[in-house]
Amino acid sequence: MNAHVLANVATTIAMKQTPAGLDGLIAGETAISTLDHGLHYRGYALEDLVRNATYTEVAYLLLRGELPTTEALADFRAILAEAAEVPAAVVQLLQELPLHIAPIDALRTAISALAHFDEQANETDDTANLGKAIRLLGQVPVLIAARHRLTRGEELAGSDPELSFAGNFLSMLTGQIPTARDERALEQSLICYADLEFNASTFTARIVASTGSDLHSAITAGVGALKGPLHGGANEDVLDLLLSVESASQAEKFVRDAIAKKRRLAGFGHRIYRDRTDPRAVVLKDICSDLATTDEQRRLEEIADAIEAAMWSHKQLRPNVDWPTARLYRMLGLDAELFTPLFAAARVAGWSAHVLEQQRDNRLITPRAKYVGPPPRALLPLRER
Ligand SMILES: CC(C)(COP(=O)(O)OP(=O)(O)OC[C@H]1O[C@@H](n2cnc3c(N)ncnc32)[C@H](O)[C@@H]1OP(=O)(O)O)[C@@H](O)C(=O)NCCC(=O)NCCS
Incomplete structure (x- = not known):
């Protein structure tokens, strides 16, 4: 095989190995x-x-x-x-x-x-x-x-x-x-x-x-890219979710039903922080506890804790950064759309x-795709289709 063919084979093997969503793939270097x-x-x-x-x-x-x-x-x-x-x-x-x-x-x-x-x-x-x-x-x-x-x-x-x-x-x-x-x-x-x-x-x-x-x-x-609900848009959805649960005692049923319906709960799960909690969620949860001084704020903290516990017991999912942030911003009096x-x-x-x-230190980022469409085929002129 010549070098060109070998390179194509290597590319094909690499493409086969590329996981959906580039999960776990090292896509470049950063010192940031x-x-x-x-x-x-x-x-x-x-x-x-x-x-x-x-x-x-x-x-x-x-x-x-x-x-x-x-x-x-x-x-x-x-x-x-x-x-x-x-x-x-x-x-x-x-x-x-x-x-x-x-x-x-x-x-x-x-x-x-x-x-x-x-x-x-x-x-x-x-x-x-x-x-x-x-x-x-x-x-x-x-x-x-x-x-x-x-x-x-x-x-x-x-x-x-x-x-x-x-x-x-x-x-x-x-x-x-x-x-x-x-x-x-x-x-x-x-x-x-x-x-x-x-x-x-x-x-x-x-x-x-x-x-x-x-x-x-x-x-x-x-x-x-940030505004999508799987990324930064999640922090707005978290507040809706939290406010839809009336008390800590309802959290367990709420989570059970959501999981049964395969619903994704905003503020939980993370592509990278799977076996440990998102460190930002840990830090911000403590800040929320300190900020919560009114009965209403403390009630929301309790509901959040109960949902966290239920998410862990039903799906082994941990909170991410957006989970506490939504409460924090609400306690600052800010509207969810902000x-x-x-x-x-x-x-x-x-x-x-x-x-x-x-x-x-630039190199154009242009990956390949694994083609899963129709094989090469002959084009019929319009009048013959
Ligand atoms: C962040 C997120 C997109 C990561 O997704 P991912 O790495 O592709 O996770 P996966 O699709 O591999 O999920 C694994 C399992 O957990 C479930 N899952 C993941 N996040 C979930 C969530 N927030 N609520 C309920 N189930 C969830 C998936 O449905 C899947 O379940 P299954 O194995 O029964 O099919 C995902 O956790 C999510 O949608 N979270 C909610 C949105 C959010 O908070 N985004 C901000 C992230 S900082």
Whole structure:
């Protein structure tokens, strides 16, 4: 056999071995994050970052590879604050989109539109990519908050550079300065959502970047992948699910019935975290317990615990990050339709870091498919069919 034939045989064997959904397949290298041994961003354990870092420091870490010094952080915050200026035409677009459009869809459109106002939109070198990534990081919360307030007929709440990323985000959404407790809880959830190796939306962004396309296109595509109910869209579905169970005593029957009907319960299961709990779910559950102070909030925590126990006993499935996050965001007073956009805002750091990494050492991502269609056949002219 010549080399060409051998290569084809090898490809065919490899294709046969490729599992559905690329399950367990190593699809490339990254130095940004890993799910081995829990979750680490650039070598730092998630738990450590949640306890001791701010979201802005984590975003810097993901984008630049190291945690910032005090000086570097101040510069980074200043650039982020400057970026919070969103072109008036994009705000106008957000105002004109039909009311029924979900906030995550409006966000996808607005990120795409932002590219038209970025002078470096089509530049893909490292410096341009980093500049655009930082601008997007600052702009995305503004877009989400603007759409949220505009659809309610409320005046836009300005961005305050003195506040933290999370504090500013909450204040732009609600029009009020948040308590330190709420600000920190949002911050910790954003840290949990910031990156996760080659998850579906990040892989999508990397594929777009691998064609030599631009950062805004990659992030727009990432948002499109994120909104699906099997990915980031799950955190909105979790709240519906939780609120449909009236008490902890009903959880067992609810889960039994759902499993019998082969229904997938949002907030449970994970492609990678199968034999251990998603570390983000562990961290955020503790934060929810601390936040829950009213009777209603404690009741929801009890229902959540009962559903968790029943899911484990009936299906051996563990909660994922979206399970506690939905409760956490509800306790912050946020509407469910904002949950996936909040996830997207946090993931901008991860997506962008992956676009930078992909384009630094690029090879076009183009896999093969195992063909299962009809064999080669003769085409009959139209009049003979
Ligand atoms: C995340 C998810 C897509 C991973 O799916 P996956 O790796 O393809 O999981 P599998 O399809 O191999 O599932 C294995 C089994 O668990 C079941 N399962 C997985 N997640 C489930 C869920 N959330 N609720 C009920 N059953 C579930 C599957 O139906 C399958 O059951 P079966 O063997 O009886 O057919 C899946 O767990 C899911 O749909 N979760 C709900 C959505 C969600 O929370 N997404 C956010 C993820 S961070």
